[in-house]
Amino acid sequence: MRALQFTRYGGPDVIEWGEAEDPHARPGQIRVAVRAASVNPIDWKRFSGAMAGGKPMSGTGYLGYDAAGVVDEVGENVTGVSAGDDVWGLGQNTHAEYAVLSSWAAKPPSVDWAVAAAAAVTGETSERVLRLLDVASGDTVFIDGGAGGVGSVAVQMAVARGATVIASAGESNQDYLREVGAVPVLYGKGVVDRVRAAARGAVSAVLDVVGKTPVEDLISLAPQPSKVVTIANFAAGDTGVRVTSGAADMQPMAALAQVGELLADNRLVLKVQTFPFDRADEAFRISQSGHLRGKLVLVP
Ligand SMILES: NC(=O)c1ccc[n+]([C@@H]2O[C@H](COP(=O)([O-])OP(=O)(O)OC[C@H]3O[C@@H](n4cnc5c(N)ncnc54)[C@H](OP(=O)(O)O)[C@@H]3O)[C@@H](O)[C@H]2O)c1
Incomplete structure (x- = not known):
C-alpha cells in the first residue's frame, strides 16, 4: 500500500x-x-x-x-x-x-x-474538554481560537449542551464564528475586555485551544483556575489550569x-x-x- x-x-x-x-x-x-x-x-x-x-x-x-x-x-x-x-x-x-x-x-x-x-x-478532543469543564445548559463558555478544527467543533458541541459560547478568531473568521453559533470576538490585545463585554455576566468556563493568550488573562475570566482547560499551552500546569493531552x-x-x-x-x-x-x-x-x-x- x-x-x-x-x-x-x-x-x-x-x-x-x-x-x-x-x-x-x-x-x-x-x-x-x-x-x-x-x-x-x-x-x-x-x-x-x-x-x-x-x-x-x-x-x-x-x-x-x-x-x-x-x-x-x-x-x-x-x-x-x-x-x-x-x-x-x-x-x-x-x-x-x-x-x-x-x-x-x-x-x-x-x-x-x-x-x-x-x-x-x-x-474526541471537544467531548473531552467540555466534560472536564463540566459544561452544561445555562453556562457561558469562552473558547479562545474558535474557527479552526477543534475550536469550530467545540463551539458547536458546547452550544448543543445548551451553553452560550463566546469565541475568538481573526478578522476574517468573525462571520464564520457566528455561523457555528458563537458570539465572536477578536483575539489578541484586549481580548479579556471584549469577552467580558460580550458575556454580559460571569463566564463559567474557558477553553484555550491555541495557547497564545497569556494564561493569567484566561484565568482572570474564569471563576477559578480549574475552570480553564488548555490543549495547547503545556507550560500552564503549575497555574492550576487543567492541561489535557489525551490518554x-x-x-x-x-x-x-x-x-x-x-x-x-x-x-x-x-x-x-x-x-x-x-x-x-x-x-x-x-x-x-x-x-x-x-x-x-x-x-x-
Ligand atoms: N491536547 C490535545 O489533546 C490536543 C488535541 C487536538 C489538538 N491539539 C492542539 O490544539 C491546537 C489547535 O488545534 P486545531 O486542530 O484546532 O488547529 P487549527 O485547525 O490549525 O486552528 C488554528 C486556529 O487558531 C486560531 N488562532 C490563530 N492565532 C490565534 C490567537 N492568537 N488567538 C486565538 N486563536 C488563534 C486561528 O484563527 P484565525 O484563522 O481566525 O486566525 C485558527 O482558526 C494545536 O496546537 C493542536 O496541536 C491538542
Missing part, C-alpha cells in the same frame, strides 16, 4: 506518498480501507522534528491520527462491526491507503467521508458515538477542504500557517 512518510525532519517537502508495509488489526482493533483522513497540527509538529526532543531522526515516520473508511479486517475481541461496514474513528498512521483504528463509530450514511474523518480528533482523560468510543449523533442530526457541521494524498504538502503548508477555517482533509 502507499502511505505518507518521512525519513528526515523539515518542512512539508520532506513528506512522500510512497510504498509502506500493510498494517494489520491487532486484538481490539479494526483495519479500514481509507476514504479520508484529516490533517491535524500534530502531523507537522512530528515531521518538523518539534516533538523529537532534540533527538536525530531514525527510521521512517508515518502520519495521521484519524480516518473514515470501509472495514476490511476485524481484530480479535471486536464485536459489533464487520468487514464492509462504513466507519470513522481514531488510530495511528492513518494517512495511508489502509489504516488501523483503535476507536470507531458507524458512519451515518448522510455524512460525507471527509466530514467524518474531520470529526474524529476534533470531536488518561480520553473516553474515545463514547465521544465518537456522541459526535456521530450530532453529525447525523446536523447539529455539528464541519467546513472541510480536501486534497489528494499526493498533494498533502499543500494541506500541511496551510495547517502550518495557523489560520484555518474548519478542517483540511486528505483523500486517496
Whole structure:
C-alpha cells in the first residue's frame, strides 16, 4: 500500500506518498480501507522534528491520527462491526491507503467521508474538554481560537449542551464564528475586555485551544483556575489550569458515538477542504500557517 512518510525532519517537502508495509488489526482493533483522513497540527509538529526532543531522526515516520473508511479486517475481541461496514474513528498512521483504528463509530450514511474523518480528533478532543469543564445548559463558555478544527467543533458541541459560547478568531473568521453559533470576538490585545463585554455576566468556563493568550488573562475570566482547560499551552500546569493531552482523560468510543449523533442530526457541521494524498504538502503548508477555517482533509 502507499502511505505518507518521512525519513528526515523539515518542512512539508520532506513528506512522500510512497510504498509502506500493510498494517494489520491487532486484538481490539479494526483495519479500514481509507476514504479520508484529516490533517491535524500534530502531523507537522512530528515531521518538523518539534516533538523529537532534540533527538536525530531514525527510521521512517508515518502520519495521521484519524480516518473514515470501509472495514476490511476485524481484530480479535471486536464485536459489533464487520468487514464492509462504513466507519470513522481514531488510530495511528492513518494517512495511508489502509489504516488501523483503535476507536470507531458507524458512519451515518448522510455524512460525507471527509466530514467524518474531520470529526474524529476534533470531536474526541471537544467531548473531552467540555466534560472536564463540566459544561452544561445555562453556562457561558469562552473558547479562545474558535474557527479552526477543534475550536469550530467545540463551539458547536458546547452550544448543543445548551451553553452560550463566546469565541475568538481573526478578522476574517468573525462571520464564520457566528455561523457555528458563537458570539465572536477578536483575539489578541484586549481580548479579556471584549469577552467580558460580550458575556454580559460571569463566564463559567474557558477553553484555550491555541495557547497564545497569556494564561493569567484566561484565568482572570474564569471563576477559578480549574475552570480553564488548555490543549495547547503545556507550560500552564503549575497555574492550576487543567492541561489535557489525551490518554488518561480520553473516553474515545463514547465521544465518537456522541459526535456521530450530532453529525447525523446536523447539529455539528464541519467546513472541510480536501486534497489528494499526493498533494498533502499543500494541506500541511496551510495547517502550518495557523489560520484555518474548519478542517483540511486528505483523500486517496
Ligand atoms: N491536547 C490535545 O489533546 C490536543 C488535541 C487536538 C489538538 N491539539 C492542539 O490544539 C491546537 C489547535 O488545534 P486545531 O486542530 O484546532 O488547529 P487549527 O485547525 O490549525 O486552528 C488554528 C486556529 O487558531 C486560531 N488562532 C490563530 N492565532 C490565534 C490567537 N492568537 N488567538 C486565538 N486563536 C488563534 C486561528 O484563527 P484565525 O484563522 O481566525 O486566525 C485558527 O482558526 C494545536 O496546537 C493542536 O496541536 C491538542
